Amino acid sequence: xxxxxxxxxxxxxxxxxxxxxxxxxxxxxxxxxxxxxxxxxxxxxxxxxxxxxxxxxxxxxxxxxxxxxxxxxxxxxxxxxxxxxxxxxxxxxxxxxxxxxxxxxxxxxxxxxxxxxxxxxxxxxxxxxxxxxxxxxxxxxxxxxxxxxxxxxxxxxxxxxxxxxxxxxxxxxxxxxxxxxxxxxxxxxxxxxxxxxxxxxxxxxxxxxxxxxxxxxxxxxxxxxxxxxxxxxxxxxxxxxxxxxxxxxxxxxxxxxxxxxxxxxxxxxxxxxxxxxxxxxxxxxxxxxxxxxxxxxxxxxxxxxxxxxxxxxxxxxxxxxxxxxxxxxxxxxxxxxxx
Numbered sequence: 500x501x502x503x504x505x506x507x508x509x510x511x512x513x514x515x516x517x518x519x520x521x522x523x524x525x526x527x528x529x530x531x532x533x534x535x536x537x538x539x540x541x542x543x544x545x546x547x548x549x550x551x552x553x554x555x556x557x558x559x560x561x562x563x564x565x566x567x568x569x570x571x572x573x574x575x576x577x578x579x580x581x582x583x584x585x586x587x588x589x590x591x592x593x594x595x596x597x598x599x600x601x602x603x604x605x606x607x608x609x610x611x612x613x614x615x616x617x618x619x620x621x622x623x624x625x626x627x628x629x630x631x632x633x634x635x636x637x638x639x640x641x642x643x644x645x646x647x648x649x650x651x652x653x654x655x656x657x658x659x660x661x662x663x664x665x666x667x668x669x670x671x672x673x674x675x676x677x678x679x680x681x682x683x684x685x686x687x688x689x690x691x692x693x694x695x696x697x698x699x700x701x702x703x704x705x706x707x708x709x710x711x712x713x714x715x716x717x718x719x720x721x722x723x724x725x726x727x728x729x730x731x732x733x734x735x736x737x738x739x740x741x742x743x744x745x746x747x748x749x750x751x752x753x754x755x756x757x758x759x760x761x762x763x764x765x766x767x768x769x770x771x772x773x774x775x776x777x778x779x780x781x782x783x784x785x786x787x788x789x790x791x792x793x794x795x796x797x798x799x800x801x802x803x804x805x806x807x808x809x810x811x812x813x814x815x816x817x818x819x820x821x822x823x824x825x826x827x828x829x830x831x832x833x834x835x836x837x838x
Contacts, residue, residue: 553586555608556788560635561617562591570777571614574635577781578612585610585789592617604629610788619646630791634784637732640801641683647791647799649784653760653773654803655688658729659695661771661809661830665821666727666756673700673721674729675713675736684731687803710736711745718749723756730759730769743767754819765810765835770819772810774833779806808832 558578560571579587590603603621604611610630613622619633626645633648640652662669672692676685685701692699702717704710717728728750730737737743747768750757757769765772783806790796810833816823825834 552607553584554610554792555605556582556585556587556610556612556785557604557608558587558589558612558614559592559603559618559621560589560614562593563615567615570775571635573777574614574781574784577778577783578785579781580778581782581785582789583785585785587785592621610792612784612788613646619648622646626797630788630796632784632788632791634780638801639681639684640687640803642801644801645797647787647796647802649780649787649802650804651775652684652732652803653807654805655684655691656694657803657805657807658758658760658773659688659691659697661773662727662758663695663697664830665758665771665811665816668725669697669727669756670725671698671700671722672727672729673702673717674731675702675704675710675717676731677705677733677735678703679705680733680735681731704736706735707738707742711742714742714746715749718746718753718755721753721755723754727756727758730757730761730764732759732761739763739767751815751818756819762810765812765833768812768815770812770815770821771830773807774810775804776806776808780804810835812836 556578558575560575563571575587575589588605588608592603604625608629610632611622611625613619613631613633614635616636619636622631622633623646625631631646633644633646634650636648636650637652638644638648638650640650659672662672672688674685674688676682678685685699689699689701702713704713714728721728728746730743730746743764746757749755751768759765759769759772762772762774787796787799809830811823811831812835813823814836823831823834825831
């Protein structure tokens, strides 16, 4: 009986479906279903970017003590500001860590920034498959690297711009350097000096003893009206003791213009020195690695630091007859001595 009932019902439905009304109803239902499918397909095609979340930048950095911790914190704050619509994940590396560094980077990260030597080493394995940049390292121009790196070494062009600002009459810049350590830097400086109409006089020294002899000669021969002396951040040619004291004493007596790459030198008496603006450095690292995610930048190599603050020793400035406008001078970020 059940079979017969089903058969009878099926026969009635078949007869009903042949009427024009039901045929039209089925046609409209088919069109409506197609529209629904098209709308769903369109939504699926548009929705993945909204669902996928922000692209990720992984920042690999060493766990260090003060004062270096503050430096890294400022750089990472700058990275977060420069990331814009990207997210940033801070991934600390323990001081003693022999584990596989590739495990620490989340799979959804499209870019990696390595800070410090340990951070650069940890970021290097990702070069083949992710955008990678590095910073917060003292690497000189000409040194080999597989990662685009913004060095802590100040841009020579930016340094000479400040020199010309404080000393408009300068014509010659003399620097003592160790060719084994600073040849690339001096080559870059020669180009920067020539572009500004300055003569760079670069004297080679292999150790502190040789450097002391050369500094003595330079201090005696320099013309206070046209010559400036540039001190490098290099322990092979400049220390924080006898050689620096010799330079500063003689320069004070002769009113010679001395400037430096190292902040502590301004504390001791050079007219000005430069130091990293860490937050701006972080911002530009974020911009660099985002650019590297779109275009190949493996040939960028080492880039000297453009993001600089300037420390000025006001006692030395007064000695040299230079009026320092603390509030309005664009190249006075820090005044020394503090009191």
